[in-house]
Amino acid sequence: MHQIKLAENIYFLGFNDRRTALFENIWPIPDGISYNSYLIVDEKIALIDTMERQYIEDFLARIEEIIGLRPIDYLIINHMEPDHSGSMKAIVNRYPNVTLVGNKKTFGIAENLGYNPDKVVEVHDNSRLDLGVVKLQFQTIPMVHWPETMVTYDETNRIIFSGDAFGSYGTLDGGVFDDEINLDFYEVDVMRYFTNIVGKYCAHTQRAIKKLVPLDIKMIAATHGPIWRTNLEWVLSRYNRWSSYEKEQGCIIVYGSMYGNTQKMAEVIARQLSERGIRNIRVYDSSKTHPSYIINDIFRYKGLIIGSCAYNNALFPNVETLLSTIEHMAIKNNYFAIFGNFLWNGGGVSNLKKFAEQMNWETVYEPVEEKGSLKPEKFRMCVDLANAMADKLLSMDDAKTSSAPV
Numbered sequence: 001m002h003q004i005k006l007a008e009n010i011y012f013l014g015f016n017d018r019r020t021a022l023f024e025n026i027w028p029i030p031d032g033i034s035y036n037s038y039l040i041v042d043e044k045i046a047l048i049d050t051m052e053r054q055y056i057e058d059f060l061a062r063i064e065e066i067i068g069l070r071p072i073d074y075l076i077i078n079h080m081e082p083d084h085s086g087s088m089k090a091i092v093n094r095y096p097n098v099t100l101v102g103n104k105k106t107f108g109i110a111e112n113l114g115y116n117p118d119k120v121v122e123v124h125d126n127s128r129l130d131l132g133v134v135k136l137q138f139q140t141i142p143m144v145h146w147p148e149t150m151v152t153y154d155e156t157n158r159i160i161f162s163g164d165a166f167g168s169y170g171t172l173d174g175g176v177f178d179d180e181i182n183l184d185f186y187e188v189d190v191m192r193y194f195t196n197i198v199g200k201y202c203a204h205t206q207r208a209i210k211k212l213v214p215l216d217i218k219m220i221a222a223t224h225g226p227i228w229r230t231n232l233e234w235v236l237s238r239y240n241r242w243s244s245y246e247k248e249q250g251c252i253i254v255y256g257s258m259y260g261n262t263q264k265m266a267e268v269i270a271r272q273l274s275e276r277g278i279r280n281i282r283v284y285d286s287s288k289t290h291p292s293y294i295i296n297d298i299f300r301y302k303g304l305i306i307g308s309c310a311y312n313n314a315l316f317p318n319v320e321t322l323l324s325t326i327e328h329m330a331i332k333n334n335y336f337a338i339f340g341n342f343l344w345n346g347g348g349v350s351n352l353k354k355f356a357e358q359m360n361w362e363t364v365y366e367p368v369e370e371k372g373s374l375k376p377e378k379f380r381m382c383v384d385l386a387n388a389m390a391d392k393l394l395s396m397d398d399a400k401t402s403s404a405p406v
Contacts, residue, residue: 072098137155141165364385
């Protein structure tokens with residue numbers, strides 16, 4: 001098999017998953033996903049993370065193809081999530097003298113998952129491991145996105161093995177390094193991976209980025225997605241922007257509608273936003289679009305307008321699911337507005353109000369609620385709601401202009 005190297009003695013061990021429909025059994029991955037592991041062959045041999053268990057046999061065969069009968073001396077565990085630790089038992093069985101390297105929280109999680117390794121080395125910030133030519137350093141980055149998460153830094157080749165940080169959905173279709181692929185293809189997958197997997201922990205991501213600044217990093221090798229060796233700023237700047245809740249001018253409109261009345265309100269609002277000059281408008285039917293895509297755009301754009309019909313005196317179920325996901329992600333810094341519809345009893349708008357109070361976003365206009373078909377008074381209020389949102393979004397340009405250097 002063709003061997004892919006990051007450096008003279010560092011090998012990429014990766015597999016593409018084009019079969020799994022839901023990552024973590026939650027998030028749709030229509031473009032698949034890659035699982036990446038890395039092997040350092042030096043005076044001592046170190047394996048960095050393992051592999052999702054469905055690839056165990058091929059994983060072991062690929063390792064043996066590289067090192068022959070030599071043993072693996074160290075298994076470095078940056079992250080214990082099963083898509084990366086799924087082959088750990090197989091590695092220990094094949095190489096019984098291997099020493100597992102992780103931090104205190106690593107081995108606690110390992111024990112809870114049924115792993116009880118005999119030979120371990122516990123590391124902490126700035127711990128080092130000498131493999132011969134390659135010198136490794138470790139830094140913990142807890143909650144990006146599990147408590148035991150850490151990164152391994154190769155001081156010799158200036159490569160950081162970053163675990164799930166700086167990863168991406170999407171398989172590696174021939175190209176493995178960033179300069180071998182069209183990054184435009186990965187724009188949505190990189191962001192959706194961040195917002196779905198890491199997005200809840202933006203404050204921790206900011207701390208991790210600041211912690212890694214002193215390292216002289218020339219390559220980022222994550223456990224999913226491409227290896228960044230040419231345009232590191234592409235992914236670093238995006239992670240920094242997203243985790244800072246820095247948003248673009250634009251508006252997301254999400255609605256739940258059974259018979260079309262709530263949808264009609266959404267269409268009025270969208271059209272007025274467009275007439276006011278807002279170009280980035282996304283309208284989503286909550287029954288059709290998975291929350292992972294909507295969450296992605298809520299992270300990206302400043303404006304968010306949600307509408308729901310009443311359903312059994314409550315929210316439309318798909319809107320309720322979306323709101324639960326937004327609350328779980330604890331997204332910040334959006335402008336917000338509410339609309340909805342009912343016929344014989346309410347429940348949609350009243351529950352959207354409760355959601356607004358919990359999120360503590362800036363609400364730009366009073367809730368608009370119609371009974372039955374859209375009538376002239378509520379039509380005008382939908383227009384006014386859109387105008388209020390447009391005023392806020394257009395003021396973003398004014399703020400940028402006023403803050404620009406003279």
